[in-house]
Amino acid sequence: MNSDKVVQSSCCASNQESGGHGCTGGDIHRSTQEREKEEKVSTCCHEELPKSSSCCSVKDGNNNLLDGKEDKKGGVEYNIHGMDCPSCAATLEKSLRKMKGIQSVQVHYGTGKMVVGAGDPTIYNQVPKQVQKLGFEAEFIHSPKMETYKIEGMDCGSCVMTIEKHLGRNPKVHEVRVNFSTGKMHVDHTTSEKEIVKEVQRAGFEAALDSFEYQKNEASSKKKREGASTTQVSGIFLALGFAGSFSNVPMEFLTAFYAVAMVIGGFKPAKSAFYAVKSGSLDMNVLMVSAAIGAALIGEWLEGATVVWLFALGNTLQNKSIARTRESIRSLMNLTPPEATIKSGNHLIRKAVEEVTVGDVIIVKPGEKIPLDGEVLTGTSSINQAPITGESLPVDKQQGDIVYAGTVNESGSLEIKVTKLVKDTTIAKIIHLVEEAQEKKAPTQAFIDRFARVYTPIVFGLALSVMVIPPLFGSGTWGEWFYKGLALLVVACPCALVISTPVAIVSAIGNAAKNGVLIKGGTFLEKAGVIQAVAFDKTGTLTEGQPKVSEVIPLNNNREELISIARTIEAYSTHPIAQAITTYAEERKISGKEGNAFKAIAGKGAQANIDGMDYFAGNPKLFKEMNVSLNEIEERMDSLQRNGNTLVLVGTPTEVIGVIGVADTIRDMTVESIQTLKKVGMSEMVMLTGDNEGTAKKIAGETGVDRYFAELLPEDKVTAIKKLQQEGKHVAMVGDGINDAPALATADLGIAMGGAGTDTAMETADIVLMADNLEKLPHTIRLSRKAMNIIKQNVWFSLITKLAALVLIFPGFLTLWMAVLSDTGAALLVILNSMRLLRQK
Structure with missing residues (x-):
């Protein structure tokens, strides 16, 4: 869990203890006013300022604001993506400490964060580039200067590296991150938008600043149509040449047809290949153009033209498929009228x-x-x-x-x-959070990206060796091995493998968002797929969170007097139990008394002075601590608790004058959702509550949970989560995102309910159920598991296809056009397989 979740947790916990009603140990929801007040406190007391320049931002020697949020220890904090084991953290620390100007480095594997201290503030902008060289990604926490651009023309994942390397060489660009699956680039720079667009064009692609309205760009769609027609024209010339080979058309004409097909279909890949080489990266365009030129040099014009056309066709189909995935979330914006x-x-x-x-x-x-x-x-x-x-x-x-x-x-x-305002609406926030989540790399994706960076140059070197070494030792002709080397070049790019994970993640997160579930990133999607136990907060999660008075037992035979005193004590409290008592009195037109010296007793109840005497309303623990005898009402108390009531005792420091039973009702969807979760393979359902043992047992029996922990304070819920984890289970915690923040942060996966009603829930948890019920939780678990299965299918299919192609090259079974078909075909099938997640019901 990220550290800012933990920061928020402590703030929420302290607020809860100071203002909570004693009867449930802070288990029941607060009012809306209290929540809003707490949200302000939590952001203020921990200096979590808005995403703009702030007091904790860092400035360089020229007083220019840097992106990073300065850590209280004097460093700049970064999010690190791609660490899959604690040794990665050690590698980063050792390497960065060698950088000139770096004074301290602390990498936290558990939270995925790094704090860097440097004497010269300009060093901080160089850190992400150094981290990237080590095979990881670093991003400043809070990036007010980041601009987002839509990128057109990326054919495969390796195009990302070309753009990043090209822009990374510009001294005015501090940081650049490109995401293939969403088609977006995030860049921090000190130059103009026009210059950034030009730089991207120089790298062989098109860029446009991404506006909030997400309107479709006419020029962009025109370019797509031009791209499609280029493939068609190339195909026509290829077909003419192929048809002519069955007649008496001179070879010179056939070669001309094939050459024109190669030039028309290969112009864009050649342009992209040029800039890729210039940027020092080996992407699919470089390998494909090398293969096509090589085929022409050895006289295999038909092979070369077929390679180019199949590559162009594959890219066209891939772009159309991936565009559908990229636009799946943006279609939500069409739901709002203009x-x-x-x-x-x-x-x-x-x-x-x-x-x-x-x-x-x-x-x-x-x-x-x-x-x-x-x-x-x-x-x-x-x-x-x-x-x-x-x-x-x-x-x-x-x-x-x-x-x-x-x-x-x-x-x-x-x-x-x-x-x-339109830009601040809940649906706009959902779209922003989802697109942010889609760009966060999952551990599987980060590993595959690092693997691809090593794999591609190795196979490229192997292809050159195949072209040169066997003929030097007299094993076959130069032409034969040159052709096999070209086929190996085509097979070399791990396109299908690189996009096997991100497209699946984008599709799954998009599907979840359309169904009212926010998954905050690929990491949490993967975690949801391996969850074995789910812990639920009781009040407001399994139950409605709106308790009502169910029993009133006066011990002095004066019912109205008891209710009047209880109403007076609870008059200034916004706790749900206090409000239940107040509402009960209002409905019966029982007014309160004149009181003063009102005081909340954290974790136990409240008190007031009425007619010169101190009166208390709280749980049995409060009266036991005051040494008030409860022997006479022990039996009645036990009976009420067994029937699921939370007890509020009313009395003075010397006696109890009455007992009020307050009960909560189970949500309509709770039982059905828990049964469905069991059907999808959850091994254990656990309930956490501040209520007494009797209430907990009754609710557990009615909801169908397997196990419960009762009489818990907020910090006790954390202990309960840790106990489940010590039993070897991957645990998800479901709460409201505010009261249960410590437990949400401790669990392997934090799931908040009712995100549509509170911004805090949307920011705090890893997964947010926008509705205020559990209806969509089973769908989320099913979707996560299906996503993990599809990712595994994609990875294995990509590797097996690549391995089969490599094996078939050496006996001479694999032709150049078959190599292209195996690569682009595999990539297309991986995309289509991932898109099945968009249609998951």
Whole structure:
């Protein structure tokens, strides 16, 4: 788990202990106001400032702001991708300490972070390049200056290296990261956007600054059409030459047809190959162009033209397939209407959503999509929230309820006060988080990338050896071995292998997002696939989190007096149990008394002074510590607890005057979801709660969990998670993302529920269930496991295809065009296999 999760955890835990009601040890949800207050505290007290220049940013000698977030110990903090064992951390530390100007290096394998201290602040921008040379990736934590560009024309994963190396040589570019699967480039620079676009063009590709609206670029789609027509024209000339070989057409004409086919179809690969060589990388374009030129040199014009055309065709098909995957999430943006109806006095005005400001009142009629996030002012309706939360049934909304952009108003007309600008809506945040997640490399992908960096130059060297060594020793002709070397060149690029993992991850994360689940990256997708046990927070996760008074037992036969005193003590508390008692009193029109000296007793209850006497409302532990005898009510207390009630005792420092039982209700989807999780192979379902043993046992029996831990404080939940891990299980923790932050951070996988209602949940957990129920959790586990199976299929298929091609080269069975077909065909099949994850129900 990342360290900022742990930071947040401690803050949340301390808040909880200071303000929590004693009856559940902070197990039950807080109110919305309390949550918002806590979110502000947690970001403030830990200096987690917005993504802009901040007091903890680092400046160089010219007072230019660097990207990195300065660690409190005086260094700059980086995220490290690609470490698959603790020895990788040691390698990084040893290597970076040798860099001139570096004073200290600390690499934390568990959190994937590195802190570097340097005397000269300009050193910090050189660190990512040095880390990349070691086979890993480093990115500054918090990168306010990063710009994102859409890249067109990348045919395979090795094109990434060409762009990164080319831009990396520009002194004004501090950091560049290109992601093949999403088609995006993130670059930190001190030059202009125009210059960056030109640099990418010089490397043989097209770039455009990625705007928030994700609108499709007409020039880009025109280039795609041109690319397709180039392949078609090349194919026509190849077909003419091939057809002519069966007639009396002179060889010179046939060679001309093949040469034209090679020039037209190979122009773009040749251009890309030129810049790849210039950048010092060996990508598929270099290998393919080398093979085509070599075929022409030995007179195999048909072979050369076929190689070029098959390569161009394969790239066209791959680009179309990968474009579908890349656009799968962006299609969510089409769910929001471009305009909104604004109420201005007695008039209705249509405005573009970009022009609507916070506080404006919008009108949404039945059947219309809600254009922006907001709060319902008037009207009642059923809202289809499936685009945000994945919920299958509409949700009733009325005055005071929150509604989200992109959801559908199914029945009544609504007046909604806008609470967020178009760029800050929940759906915009989902798209941003998902695209960020799709670019985070999973451990499998990082390993394959490092393998490919070593594999390609080795096979390239082997191809040159095959061309030269056997003929030198008189084993066959130069032409024969030169041809075999060319075939080996074509086979050399591990295209299918490199894209075997990222395309599957992008597809799975895209599918999950459309179903109301945010998976924060490939690492967490992989972890979800190996989870064996799931621990659930009880209140608000398995249950509704809205307790109600179920029993009132006065010991002095004055029921109203007991409720009045309890209401007075709980009047200033926002804890759900306190609110349950207050609501119960309001419904029965029982008013409170005059009180003062109100005080919360952390983990135990609350107190107030009424008519000159101190009164307490809290759990049995509170009264036991005050040495108040509970013998007379012991039996009643046990009976209430066995029936699933949480107890609130009301009394003075010398006696108990009554007992109030408060009970929670199980969510509708809980039992069904737990049974489905068992069917998909979860070995153990565990419930964690601050409630008493009796309540825990009753809820566990009703929900179908296998095991429970009762009477837990927030820190005890962490201990329970560690106990499960010590038993050898991979554990996922499901909570609300705020109260359960310490346990979420400790578990192998943190899953937050109800992400649509709180930004903190979306930022804290590894996986977020946007709906406030467990309905989508089994789908998430199934999807993760299928993704892992598909990744394994892709990797093995790629390796076996490559191995078979290599074996067939030497007996002479593998021709050049067959080598191309095996490579591009394998890559295409890997992409199509990964795309099955987009359709997973």
